[in-house]
Amino acid sequence: MIPSDHFVRFYNEIFKQLDRRGQADLDRYYARVAERQAYFALEGFKKDGLKGMYDYWERIRIEENCALEHSYDGKCYHLKMLECPSLSKVIDNDAGPCPKYCDHCPGWVGRVIAAAGYFMVYDIVGRTVPECEFWVFKAREDAEAKRAEAAALHGEDAVKTNW
Amino acid sequence: MEKRGEILRYESGGELHRDFHASTIDGANYLLDNYGEDALREAVSAMGTKVYKTLHEKLVAGDTSELLAWWRYYMDREGADYALEETADGATLTVRDCPALKHLESRGIPGGKTMCRVTRMLNEAFCAGSPYEIVLEETGGRSCRQTLRRIAK
Numbered sequence: 001m002i003p004s005d006h007f008v009r010f011y012n013e014i015f016k017q018l019d020r021r022g023q024a025d026l027d028r029y030y031a032r033v034a035e036r037q038a039y040f041a042l043e044g045f046k047k048d049g050l051k052g053m054y055d056y057w058e059r060i061r062i063e064e065n066c067a068l069e070h071s072y073d074g075k076c077y078h079l080k081m082l083e084c085p086s087l088s089k090v091i092d093n094d095a096g097p098c099p100k101y102c103d104h105c106p107g108w109v110g111r112v113i114a115a116a117g118y119f120m121v122y123d124i125v126g127r128t129v130p131e132c133e134f135w136v137f138k139a140r141e142d143a144e145a146k147r148a149e150a151a152a153l154h155g156e157d158a159v160k161t162n163w
Numbered sequence: 164m165e166k167r168g169e170i171l172r173y174e175s176g177g178e179l180h181r182d183f184h185a186s187t188i189d190g191a192n193y194l195l196d197n198y199g200e201d202a203l204r205e206a207v208s209a210m211g212t213k214v215y216k217t218l219h220e221k222l223v224a225g226d227t228s229e230l231l232a233w234w235r236y237y238m239d240r241e242g243a244d245y246a247l248e249e250t251a252d253g254a255t256l257t258v259r260d261c262p263a264l265k266h267l268e269s270r271g272i273p274g275g276k277t278m279c280r281v282t283r284m285l286n287e288a289f290c291a292g293s294p295y296e297i298v299l300e301e302t303g304g305r306s307c308r309q310t311l312r313r314i315a316k
Contacts, residue, residue, distance in 0.1 A: 001263045001282055002210065003237040005165070005175035007183035009214045013206040014190050021198075029193060036189050040182060065177035089165060094172065095213035 008086045015098040026100065030107030038112050045116035050077040053113075053136055077136040084130035091130070102127045103160070109134065110162030119143035120162040123150040170232040172217045175240065184263040185270065188277040195277075204284055211288020222293040227253065227311065230289060238262075253295065253311035264305040279307065 002010050018025040044052035050072040057079055061068050067083040086105075090097045106122035113120040113136055121143050122134040133150075137143040140163065151159045168174035194203040212219045218229040231247065234256050238245045241262035248255045267275040279301055286297035286309065294315040300308045 001184075001237070001241075001261065001278060002187050002285065003175070003241060004179055004181050004183040004187075004263075005237070005240070006173065006210075006214070007187050010187060010206065010210055011190060013209040013214070014194065016209075017194075017202065017206055028197075032189070032193055033186075036185070060180070063178045063180035063182075085165075089173075092165065092173075093214060094216040095209055 006089075008089050009093050009095065011104070012090045012093065012098050012101055013095065015101055015104060019098060019100055026103070027107070030104060031111060033104065034108040034111035034115075037108050038115060041112055042115055045112065045118070049116075049118075050074075050136065050138075052116075053077040075138055075142060078134075080133045081131055084132065087130040091128070097128075099127060102132065105132070106134070106160035106162075110160060114162040120160075121146045121150060122160040123154055124158045124160065125154055126158065168232075168236075170229055171236060172215065172229070174236065179241065181241075181262075181266040182270070184266050184275075184278065185272045187263075187281065188267070188272075188274055191277050191281050192274060203281075207281055207284040208288040208291075211285045212291060215289065219289055219291070219293075222289055222295055225294055227295070230311065250312075252313040255311070256309040258305075258307050258309070261305045261307065268305075282307075282309075 014029070015026065018029055041056050044056055046052070048055065054070060054072045054077060057068070057070055060066060061070070065085050066081065068079060068081045070077070070079040072078070087101060090101050102124045106120070106124070110120045110122065119137045119140050120134060123132060125131050125133065135143070135146050137146070143161065143163070147159055147161055165173055165175045191203055194206060218233060221227070221229045231249070231254055235247055238247070238258070243258060243262045244260035246257045263278045264275045279299065283299050286299060290296050294313050295311055296314050298310045302308055
């Protein structure tokens with residue numbers, strides 16, 4: 001058994017291998033992860049909308065020991081990861097991190113959010129720093145404004161969307 | 164929430180996100196389905212020899228201490244029903260109720276036996292180039308026996 005605590009280091013090895021095969025291989029895997037994560041999250045996102053997203057990541061905050069802040073209002077769900085336990089473990093790792101490790105998160109989150117009918121803007125911030133931030137909007141124009149703002153701050157490559 | 168222990172390289176604390184067991188088997192099945200057995204073996208081998216570098220290198224040097232500590236620590240942490248008995252030439256880990264298989268069943272997620280396949284590959288990687296082998300026998304339901312024994316002087 002790979003302990004559940006150490007899954008992310010296995011994930012990291014899968015990403016390294018797929019990255020060597022090519023970006024299309026990584027993208028196909030993100031789609032598969034999204035399909036599986038939808039099993040745990042999509043019903044709540046569809047049924048309860050932005051509150052459903054808050055409820056899902058509140059459980060993740062506790063179970064994955066995340067230092068994060070999150071909130072929602074009538075227009076937007078916002079999550080700010082202050083110290084990502086996943087990337088922290090992957091960095092503290094004798095096998096070393098996959099340079100694209102962070103990309104899996106917007107890769108699957110964006111797809112599940114899109115399936116629920118919402119618009120995601122994900123700011124990776126930096127791929128060697130265990131911090132990130134994302135917003136989910138009901139309205140695409142609000143998401144586009146946030147995307148431009150985040151890209152001006154951290155660069156186009158750090159900002160991912162799901163449309 | 165994770166530190167370097169006196170024996171263990173990675174000593175995790177805090178809450179557990181057991182749904183990562185589902186992620187493990189899904190990642191393993193993805194590699195198997197799309198790229199074949201060698202692709203899965205490559206990823207698991209990297210876990211066994213690079214991620215768990217210190218555990219592996221100790222086994223190669225004939226030292227079982229980190230493997231035994233790892234078994235004990237993570238079986239306890241995952242709430243397994245198990246026994247670990249040291250023997251003259253190794254140890255026997257008897258898992259009466261595997262916590263990963265138990266969680267997957269509780270979530271209605273099929274395909275848990277892929278975890279047993281991954282465990283066999285991980286054990287092979289741990290022992291590669293060492294004087295030890297680990298034989299995993301599935302003993303019915305969610306149970307197994309993993310026997311660590313010295314096969315060379």
